[in-house]
Amino acid sequence: MHGPILTALLYNAALLLAMVLVFELASSRYRLDASRGTQMLTGGVLGLISIGVMMAPFDFAPGIVFDTRSVILAMSGLFFGALPTIVAAAIAAAYRFALGGGGAWTGVFVIVAAGAIGYAWRLRCSGSLAEVRGRELYALGLAVHLTMLALMMTLPTGAGPGVIAAIGLPVMFVHPLATATLGMLLANRLRRDRSERELQRSEALYRSLVDSLPQNIFRYDREGRLTFANRVFQQTIGRSEAELMGISVYSLAPPDLAQHYRSIDAEVLASGEPVSLTGTHPSTRTGELVHVEIVKSPIRAPDGTIEGIQCAVTDVTERREAEARVHRLAYYDTLTGLPNRSLLTDRLAQNLAAQRRAPSVEALMLLNIDRFKIVNDARGYRAGDALLKAFAERLQDLLRSGDTLARMIGDEFAILLPDVSGRADRASRRALTVAEKIHAELRRPLLIDGEEFAVSASIGITLFPDENGEDSPEAVLRRADTALHRAKAGTDQTAFFDTVMGESATQSFRVERDLRHALAHDELCLHLQSLIHPERGTIGAEVLVRWKHPVFGLLYPNAFVPIAEESTLIVELGSWVLTEACALIAVEARAGRELRLSVNISPRQFRQRDFVPRLKTLLAESGAAPRQLTLEITEGLFLHEIDEITARMNELAALGVRFSIDDFGTGYSSLAYLKRLPIHELKIDKSFIQDAPDDPNDAALVETILSVARHLQLDVVAEGVETEEQAAFLSRRASVIHQGYLYDRPEAAERWLERWRQV
Numbered sequence: 001m002h003g004p005i006l007t008a009l010l011y012n013a014a015l016l017l018a019m020v021l022v023f024e025l026a027s028s029r030y031r032l033d034a035s036r037g038t039q040m041l042t043g044g045v046l047g048l049i050s051i052g053v054m055m056a057p058f059d060f061a062p063g064i065v066f067d068t069r070s071v072i073l074a075m076s077g078l079f080f081g082a083l084p085t086i087v088a089a090a091i092a093a094a095y096r097f098a099l100g101g102g103g104a105w106t107g108v109f110v111i112v113a114a115g116a117i118g119y120a121w122r123l124r125c126s127g128s129l130a131e132v133r134g135r136e137l138y139a140l141g142l143a144v145h146l147t148m149l150a151l152m153m154t155l156p157t158g159a160g161p162g163v164i165a166a167i168g169l170p171v172m173f174v175h176p177l178a179t180a181t182l183g184m185l186l187a188n189r190l191r192r193d194r195s196e197r198e199l200q201r202s203e204a205l206y207r208s209l210v211d212s213l214p215q216n217i218f219r220y221d222r223e224g225r226l227t228f229a230n231r232v233f234q235q236t237i238g239r240s241e242a243e244l245m246g247i248s249v250y251s252l253a254p255p256d257l258a259q260h261y262r263s264i265d266a267e268v269l270a271s272g273e274p275v276s277l278t279g280t281h282p283s284t285r286t287g288e289l290v291h292v293e294i295v296k297s298p299i300r301a302p303d304g305t306i307e308g309i310q311c312a313v314t315d316v317t318e319r320r321e322a323e324a325r326v327h328r329l330a331y332y333d334t335l336t337g338l339p340n341r342s343l344l345t346d347r348l349a350q351n352l353a354a355q356r357r358a359p360s361v362e363a364l365m366l367l368n369i370d371r372f373k374i375v376n377d378a379r380g381y382r383a384g385d386a387l388l389k390a391f392a393e394r395l396q397d398l399l400r401s402g403d404t405l406a407r408m409i410g411d412e413f414a415i416l417l418p419d420v421s422g423r424a425d426r427a428s429r430r431a432l433t434v435a436e437k438i439h440a441e442l443r444r445p446l447l448i449d450g451e452e453f454a455v456s457a458s459i460g461i462t463l464f465p466d467e468n469g470e471d472s473p474e475a476v477l478r479r480a481d482t483a484l485h486r487a488k489a490g491t492d493q494t495a496f497f498d499t500v501m502g503e504s505a506t507q508s509f510r511v512e513r514d515l516r517h518a519l520a521h522d523e524l525c526l527h528l529q530s531l532i533h534p535e536r537g538t539i540g541a542e543v544l545v546r547w548k549h550p551v552f553g554l555l556y557p558n559a560f561v562p563i564a565e566e567s568t569l570i571v572e573l574g575s576w577v578l579t580e581a582c583a584l585i586a587v588e589a590r591a592g593r594e595l596r597l598s599v600n601i602s603p604r605q606f607r608q609r610d611f612v613p614r615l616k617t618l619l620a621e622s623g624a625a626p627r628q629l630t631l632e633i634t635e636g637l638f639l640h641e642i643d644e645i646t647a648r649m650n651e652l653a654a655l656g657v658r659f660s661i662d663d664f665g666t667g668y669s670s671l672a673y674l675k676r677l678p679i680h681e682l683k684i685d686k687s688f689i690q691d692a693p694d695d696p697n698d699a700a701l702v703e704t705i706l707s708v709a710r711h712l713q714l715d716v717v718a719e720g721v722e723t724e725e726q727a728a729f730l731s732r733r734a735s736v737i738h739q740g741y742l743y744d745r746p747e748a749a750e751r752w753l754e755r756w757r758q759v
Helices: 002-026 036-054 070-079 082-099 104-124 134-154 160-212 233-238 255-271 317-331 340-357 372-379 382-397 424-442 471-488 500-519 561-565 569-590 611-622 635-639 642-653 671-676 696-712 724-733 749-758
Strands: 058-061 063-067 214-220 226-229 275-282 289-300 304-314 361-369 404-409 414-419 446-448 451-453 456-464 494-496 523-531 537-549 553-555 597-600 629-633 658-664 683-684 715-718
Touching: 036 070, 036 082, 036 635, 058 658, 070 082, 070 134, 070 160, 070 289, 082 104, 104 134, 134 160, 226 233, 226 424, 233 304, 255 275, 255 289, 255 304, 255 523, 275 642, 289 317, 289 372, 317 340, 317 569, 340 404, 340 456, 340 471, 361 424, 361 471, 382 404, 382 414, 382 424, 382 446, 382 611, 414 424, 424 456, 424 494, 424 537, 471 494, 500 537, 500 561, 500 569, 500 715, 523 569, 537 569, 553 642, 561 569, 569 629, 569 749, 611 642, 635 642, 635 658, 642 658, 671 696, 683 696, 696 715
Parallel strands: 456 494, 537 597, 597 629, 629 658, 658 683, 683 715
Antiparallel strands: 058 063, 214 226, 214 304, 275 289, 289 304, 361 414, 361 456, 404 414, 446 451, 523 537, 537 553
16 A cells, blocks of 8 residues: 555655745745735745645545645745744645545644744754755654654544554655755755845945946946946946947947057957056047046956956046146246256256266256345345246256256256266366356346346356266255355356365365264353443353364354354254353352343244244243343344244243344344334444444444434443443443453353352
8 A cells, every 4th residue: 555655645745846846936036034915925825835735635534635735834834934834824724624524633733733843943943044954854854744643643533543554654755855855945045045135235235336436437248338337437428327238338439549449358358367558538528638547357257258348447637637736846846837956856866877877077057146135125025036037037048958947945046967078177168158158148137027127146066976976966966055155255156166165065064063063062161251331340241152172172153153054053052052041040040149141043043933932941941030131133033024033022022031133233224123123232243343433434333323222222232342442432422331352351151150250
């Protein structure tokens, strides 16, 4: 009897699998974890499939039938969950009950038990059902159908043992296999659902990313037919993606470029490697020329074959324009449009490198407009800028195409004469010829806004490379600058750098280097010279710096201060002097003595942004009283940024710091700034004092200064008082503070203070 039973069960199982396959194909558009309505619909379909298999059962006895409904309900519980299984079980149970017979209730129990066991198995699974294994499904089939055989004992009239004996072996052979087979199909469906969702997410993410990029990104097949276009590309072309799909990408390019792009694409398809290129072509929408960067990459199918090309086109027009602007700002002067110092230095370095390969002698010229500052001060910056532009245009007309004219800074220009000659004498003559042409051409006035300006220039020339053939741009510029300073001793002059000038420059460099060492190793010291009031006697002193040089002995300021003023070293030197002076004031104050000191401050030091806060900190930390400190400044400080200078002076004057105008009358003298600035004192330069008793002109100048001071209620200090006649001349005219060799010479601060304390 087992043969017919087995055949019937195999037929039923085949029917089950065929019906499930039909369900799989029909429901392929729905996910297994869809909405509640879809789940109920799925349960209904599963119930109908259960009815279908029950319509072709194996009839064991009247009212007792066997089929594969248990397989369906178990798989429903495992893969579809509670709601579809309840719906399917209800439909299947109703149909089985409607069939009637002695095994109706047992059939219902089997339906319910199969669904429940399948759902319990679902809850037991810790991982994804898509990864369930065949042996686990087979075990589920065994559990369900052993339970089904056990439920046969509920058949009426004691038919259970006979039924189990008759069908037990075929059932346990066919149904677990059918369960495992059906389970594998459904697990495969889950895996496919998961893959489809991941693919959809990937495609959505790719689309989102590609649409958010600023590049034009599109794909096309091997024939050039568009298959994808991002939002930027659609906007660039002016068509929607639907309009673009299928058209030839080459039809969107200008005809002369289309063939070029075809050849590039052929290379990509043949090599399988990406290709990058740049180009300039008219915009599809506006017709304006745009700069683009293009990357073409092959698109590979899963089997590795190339099925098309992805192209990313970036409009770099703005970036190129910005780079050009940055380059121009970095290497060109904004006023004249000429190369600036950076570009000149770069070209100088290139020429020096070329000279190492092919020896030659070339020339560098530095030019400075004579008395340019007078024009700038008298006519304003706008006229000064116009003069600089006209001067540059005049020079440019004199030069060859290979020469470089550059604006260095302010009114200083440079001319690089490349490949002048292989011999120094010829190179010198050529450079001198150019210099003379410049002098001659500048004798014609420059016309600016209808007004003629007569200008001349000082020119410094150096040849390079040096005698050793080893040179650097910095060294060449330094030599040319040295020559320029020599030329500026007059006006409309040209000077060459020579050995003597070179030795002088070397000496200055050594002084600067040694002075830095002196500041760091306590080689400087203070000297003081008395300030004498005719009635009150010594009222203070001027602070003077000396250098205790380890080789040359005691050096006076004229040996090193001018060199320091050409660099930032003057700021360090001035800070040291201020610090020492405040320390002296504080020491005497603690002893109950008020010491008034005058300290010279260079314009460069005063213009430092942190000068005022640093001086405030110094006064606070040292304990020096601000009213005991006088800062001696020169009139050159007032030539630039007068508003800023005024604000700084007022801030210090509010603390009690006094200001004295040193060498008054020798520089930019103006009654306007005397009224505007917090000035407390004028110092008459010794050049006026020396001949004042005998020279009517000097006497008149001194009397004028004294009159101004009296009306503005300013103190007056006379420098360089060396004779009784000079002292008497001053005393007859005003109450003037005297300073000079008549009273004492500058001496070391310790000795001066010792003598002062005794007085």
